[in-house]
Amino acid sequence: MIAQNKRRNTDRYNHLIKLLGKKYIKTDIENPLDFISVASRGVEAGIIINFRNAFNIPRDFAAEMLNISEPTLYRWIKEDKKLQRNYAIQLFELTDLFLFGNEVIGSQKNFFKWMELPNLSLGGLEPKELLNIPCGIDKVRNLLGRVDHGVYS
Template structure:
């Protein structure tokens, strides 16, 4: 099953313009390598502290993943990929990363007055942001 095609290249290693959901299922099951996580993280404005918060992992655990170069657990892999997909969608919606990065850091009335970035620690929050981006794509204030 293929998902939406975005005009930008994905920040997910090995993925181009079209997302293959089988890739995400398989990657989630086996776990994303720390090396691939770093490739994703470097293309976002998020620090390792931010990612640690989004994934509900301590900095020490993040350091252990790095040191042992072990793959992330499936639940954390899914969260990383979910945020990466959202980032791809956001940069496509805004036309570039800088516009999307700014939107992530500004309080948003449509999201209850919080910054979109503050919602990235929850699957429900990421879903809210995906819906907000679709509204923006369709010219509806979000």
């Protein structure tokens, strides 16, 4: 079971690098702590375009998840500015969450539908409402983990 989970995570991290672009992520990612080291080296804002394209995310929703305004997001991409470390980490965590959600729920389309459903385990909030608050991604990930293990959520 542990080896299977490790392999599943490795596959997801390799997929994450492929989706976001090897141009932006120049090293292997083996665990979520590697997000910090990659982000600390600097990541250009152009990576946001790959993120949006990979999951068909509108610019306004991407800006909302990163807790910035839409004009700021546009300007960062246009100038190909280096993202501050915390924004890059947030983007990596969101990508990882979305890939995990696709695995658990079965498809990207169904995962994003699930993200818009009020959930009693989240106090009646929609999972997508938690993506831009501290620890929100972890709460959604934990909920998906429970679903993955067949625990009623």
